[in-house]
């Protein structure tokens with residue numbers, strides 16, 4: 082004989098979300114903070130419930146009581162309560178809102194559903210959290226059985242609890258109708274990592290407070306800022322010729338002509354490769370460091386804000402340029418780092434290094450007749466330069482900087498009679514291998530082919 086099973090009916094306990102509070106006024110009025118939303122017509126029983134909620138968790142004995150259910154509906158609708166679902170003393174999961182739910186909480190589970198492919202489960206502090214960029218709440222997992230059920234791997238949870246969980250997952254958008262995300266073009270076309278990146282690097286439901294978004298300088302006091310100048314590569318540098326900027330100001334092609342004539346060039350003339358003077362001019366006009374301003378000079382490691390010809394968020398200038406030279410008059414083939422401070426090329430790796438070969442190989446898919454670039458400019462970032470200051474959005478800003486520098490390279494190449502084409506992808510592993518850099522410290526974020534165009 083087995084013992085009769087203990088009570089398995091799931092219960093919901095309500096707590097105010099982090100930062101939320103009810104200000105209780107007279108005449109059945111309360112104001113929900115921080116949204117300053119007014120609740121009126123509250124009964125004395127509802128005021129008592131709000132008072133309980135202000136001081137801690139609200140255990141509801143009878144959810145069918147009209148006063149209670151009306152108040153809960155209004156609080157859930159306002160997105161100010163976290164719902165903790167438990168069975169007896171066993172906490173299973175919480176729904177933690179960051180905006181209002183679109184509908185009221187369903188009681189029945191949907192007929193056909195599956196975990197959304199946009200849901201990501203990760204550790205956040207001491208919580209294990211399921212997050213979905215299309216949801217209005219996070220699901221905080223308190224019990225491993227919930228995790229197994231959520232992922233569809235297995236479940237020993239009683240059916241009544243599984244039904245409650247399924248109904249909540251569907252309500253929150255963490256579960257969707259089976260196959261719907263594959264059949265709908267909009268959901269199918271977004272990869273999970275791209276939607277995540279878009280949502281989390283922009284202002285929105287999670288970024289409204291600005292407390293941990295944007296230029297918060299979160300690392301100040303805990304970590305030293307990174308110097309503006311990248312550590313030098315050893316080896317004999319190649320000094321680059323410097324253009325006469327005064328003459329260029331006077332005689333260069335007009336801006337409108339350059340903008341109107343700019344086009345992508347994919348066919349190059351190897352019988353007349355570009356010269357060291359041209360590469361020097363291009364890099365000098367687009368990417369040199371014109372100077373460095375120092376702020377907070379009295380601290381042990383000052384903050385350095387360089388200036389270059391292209392704009393950069395916070396004047397932090399995290400981008401570095403590498404030149405992979407296959408053929409250029411006056412420069413031996415090889416991979417070089419452009420030292421934007423000294424206007425020099427510093428050798429990084431030989432041209433026949435397998436990683437360097439891999440780095441330039443994808444460009445031949447783009448160029449006419451499978452040509453290899455005369456020069457491939459590899460754009461890299463030292464993310465720590467910008468991540469010291471910015472939260473949540475710095476990688477998105479880095480990619481914007483790649484666009485800014487790419488257009489500067491396009492226009493200057495055009496003005497100089499060179500040809501160039503941006504590359505939408507790069508072999509980040511080959512870059513890491515060729516430079517020996519830890520990807521978190523410096524990584525490949527863009528590339529640009531340049532050379533003498535075939536006439």
Ligand SMILES: Cc1cc2nc3c(=O)[nH]c(=O)nc-3n(C[C@H](O)[C@H](O)[C@H](O)COP(=O)(O)O)c2cc1C
Nearest residue numbers: 343344345346347447448484487502503504505506
């Ligand atoms: C960020 C970016 C990435 C690009 N990636 C590639 C690429 O990988 N291969 C290629 O052939 N062209 C690439 N291009 C060039 C575009 O195909 C080109 O700009 C577009 O066809 C318009 O032609 P136009 O530049 O001649 O005006 C890229 C352009 C940009 C701005």
